[in-house]
Amino acid sequence: MTATTVEYAPDVAPPRRASPGDSFRARMTRRLPLLPALTFTVVVTQLPFLYTIYISLVGWDRDHPELGKKFVGLKNFRAVFADDSLRSAVLVTVELTAFVVVVAVLIGLGLALLLDRRFFGRGLARTLLIAPFLIMPMAAALLWKHAFYNAQFGLINGIINGVRGWFGNHTPTAWSILTDHPLIAVALPLIWQWTPFMMLILLAGLQSQSGEVLEAARVDGASNWQIFRSITLPHLRQYIELSVLLGSIYILQAFDAIYTITRGISNTTNLPFAIFETQVDSGDYGLTSAEGVIVVIGTIIVATFALRLLSSLFKEGTR
Amino acid sequence: MTNAAVVRLGGVRRRRPRFNAGSTGLTLLAWVMALLFFFPIVWMILLSFRSESDAATPRLFAAFTGVNYDGLFSGDVKIAILNSLNASITSTVLVLLLAVPAAYALSIKPVKKWTDVLFFFLSTKMMPAVAALLPIYLITNDLGMNDNIWALILVYTAANLPIAIWMLRSFLLEVPREIIEAAQVDGANLVTILRRVITPIIAPGLAATALICFIFSWNEFLFALRLTGQNAKTAPVFLAGSIAPEGLFLAHLCAVAFVVCLPVLIAGWAAQDKLVRGLSLGAVK
Numbered sequence: 208m209t210a211t212t213v214e215y216a217p218d219v220a221p222p223r224r225a226s227p228g229d230s231f232r233a234r235m236t237r238r239l240p241l242l243p244a245l246t247f248t249v250v251v252t253q254l255p256f257l258y259t260i261y262i263s264l265v266g267w268d269r270d271h272p273e274l275g276k277k278f279v280g281l282k283n284f285r286a287v288f289a290d291d292s293l294r295s296a297v298l299v300t301v302e303l304t305a306f307v308v309v310v311a312v313l314i315g316l317g318l319a320l321l322l323d324r325r326f327f328g329r330g331l332a333r334t335l336l337i338a339p340f341l342i343m344p345m346a347a348a349l350l351w352k353h354a355f356y357n358a359q360f361g362l363i364n365g366i367i368n369g370v371r372g373w374f375g376n377h378t379p380t381a382w383s384i385l386t387d388h389p390l391i392a393v394a395l396p397l398i399w400q401w402t403p404f405m406m407l408i409l410l411a412g413l414q415s416q417s418g419e420v421l422e423a424a425r426v427d428g429a430s431n432w433q434i435f436r437s438i439t440l441p442h443l444r445q446y447i448e449l450s451v452l453l454g455s456i457y458i459l460q461a462f463d464a465i466y467t468i469t470r471g472i473s474n475t476t477n478l479p480f481a482i483f484e485t486q487v488d489s490g491d492y493g494l495t496s497a498e499g500v501i502v503v504i505g506t507i508i509v510a511t512f513a514l515r516l517l518s519s520l521f522k523e524g525t526r
Numbered sequence: 527m528t529n530a531a532v533v534r535l536g537g538v539r540r541r542r543p544r545f546n547a548g549s550t551g552l553t554l555l556a557w558v559m560a561l562l563f564f565f566p567i568v569w570m571i572l573l574s575f576r577s578e579s580d581a582a583t584p585r586l587f588a589a590f591t592g593v594n595y596d597g598l599f600s601g602d603v604k605i606a607i608l609n610s611l612n613a614s615i616t617s618t619v620l621v622l623l624l625a626v627p628a629a630y631a632l633s634i635k636p637v638k639k640w641t642d643v644l645f646f647f648l649s650t651k652m653m654p655a656v657a658a659l660l661p662i663y664l665i666t667n668d669l670g671m672n673d674n675i676w677a678l679i680l681v682y683t684a685a686n687l688p689i690a691i692w693m694l695r696s697f698l699l700e701v702p703r704e705i706i707e708a709a710q711v712d713g714a715n716l717v718t719i720l721r722r723v724i725t726p727i728i729a730p731g732l733a734a735t736a737l738i739c740f741i742f743s744w745n746e747f748l749f750a751l752r753l754t755g756q757n758a759k760t761a762p763v764f765l766a767g768s769i770a771p772e773g774l775f776l777a778h779l780c781a782v783a784f785v786v787c788l789p790v791l792i793a794g795w796a797a798q799d800k801l802v803r804g805l806s807l808g809a810v811k
Contacts (some may be wrong), residue, residue, distance in 0.1 A: 209670075210711070216716060232565065234638075234810065236716070237631065237637050238637050239627075239629030239631075239716075240630050240631040240670060240716060240720075241627070241628050241631035241632065241643065242646075243624050243627065243628070244624040244625060244628035244687060244691065245628070245643070246668070247624055247683070247684065247687065248646075248647060248650060248687055248688075251680060251681070251683075252650045252658065252684055253655070255658050255661035255662050255665065256657075256658070256661070258658065258661040258664070259658075259661045260663070262660070262664075269751065278650065279566070288667075292638075297611065299631070303672055305641065317559075318556075318559055321552060321556040322556060323556060324556075326552070326556060327553065328557070329556075331560075332556055332557060332560040333560075333798070334795060334798065335560040335561065335563065336559070336560050336563050336564070336566055337563040337794065337795075337798060337801065338791065338795075339562070339564075339566070339567070340794070341741070341760070341790050341791045341794035341795070342567065342785070342787050342790075342791070343745045343762055343765070343783070343786060343787050343790065343791075344747065344762075345743055345745070345747050345765050345766055346577035346762075346765060346783035346786060346787050347566075349765065349766070349778070349779060349783060350569075350570050351567060353769065353776050353779060354566075354569060354570065354573055354776060355566070355569075355773075356656075357776075358689065359582070360563065360581065360584060360774075360776060362580040362584045362630075363583030365583070365585075366584070376584045391772050394564075399566065401564070402563070403563070404805060407801060407802045407805065408802060408805070408806055408810055410802075411806075411811070412810070418577075426644055429674045432731065435721040441771055448547040449806060449809060449810065451804060453805070456651070456652055460654055460655055460656070462656065462747065462748050463747045463748075463762075466766075467766065475764065476729065478656070479654060479655070479656040479748070480656065482654075482656045483656055483658070483659065483748070486659065486660050486663075489648060492660060492664075495660050496660060496661075497661065497741065498657075499654075499656070499658075500657075501652070501658035502574075502654050502656075502657050503653055503657050506652060506654060507649075510649055510652040510653075511628055513652065514645055514648065514649065514652075518641070518645065
């Protein structure tokens, strides 16, 4: 048999359990290829977490090594919960993630619908549209901050001042997105970069629609809007859920944009940046570790639900 | 590459409606949006070919100069790019070496509780990376691996392994089982099956997985910032450090940014029809 034979295996592996008849040796052979990856992942991702728990329970201050490491119990955890700044960082994280994901999905959906038609140069338009996603996040953040936002030589204020000039007002505007809307300033490059991602997933969803169903609906006299509402949108639901979920996983971790654009000032500190700051600036390793442990536990709780959703998505989504 | 994408996209679509104003409007809108999204990149490239004083006053046209690209392929930039290449390529190779057998054990010959294992890998991806920053920083210090590119390589390998396993698994599920069974009947062992039978079939998927891992490693900033110093500094860290505290720097910054973005732009465009599958961890094809 050659590789060209088109005979697709089922998409989801059958839950083939090792039958009782399987020998120990057979089971071990089956497991063997998995072990290197599993061991590596456990060592690199789980051991550091145990170390974090240990540090969180001993007081460890980088700048006061003379204090040494001694068991302090839950003192660091109490300090984290007593601190308002971490609560506000959680809020900023949720706000930023929700804002970026919602806007990116909406624009992404619009772009996917636009690209799901045949028109002149569609391949090139798609190529241009995915480019922002391929830009290094650090480069994107620097580009937006200095080439677009800067009050003196940035393009945004340049355009505003140019328009004011036409109306005879030659004093440069005092408005700057960095001081007036810092969280939006952080969000814009993220939206710019993640909209293509949403667009790609939703476009794949649109193109997996059955052409016959759409044709039949059209023959029956359904309007474009009716077709979108009753056929396309229900079909897209799982793709929208998937894009929201994956987008959230990545944007919850946003760091580069905040580090570069605002450095966390004027209430733009999200969780990753807050933990980074405690660690690098204050040097209170015990406190940072307690923050890390709390965030990981919080993530486990959220992720348990997310994974349940994801596993149902993957069951339906693999097609 | 673009042609292939067009052909694929244009394959099984509905009939084109007769010419009408609405359709032209939509085409126009699509093009306006495409140009709007691409504009910041055009702006970056335009600024990179201007003198610093021209770049400091925003306007569409200005005198062309290549001065910002002088010396960009030597010295510190070169070191940073070589470090980035080293970290990205080495970690990608390690990821594939670990992920191919693991994906095999999770798809073709699934071990017991394979879904649990699969979701364990994925859950490590959901954990906030910043929580691992301190312990990994301290451990690398203890091991004397501060400012050593290998610390980054290991971190990137662990970070990309879940993505690669999920992605490769979706490609492996498409390998016809009869081929593998035939090879087994012929007495081939696991290594032979992986190397001689499976790898050639999933080569396109393997390439796509490698590209995704490469892109993520190339762009990573947080760990690179914390774990590297002068020697092992990677491109994003160099870029972040290339803004001058005073004076004009925008044109130079845009030139550096463009140069360090170029490898991923090219790689991503080349793989664009596989990008969706990789980014959705194989859930969407």
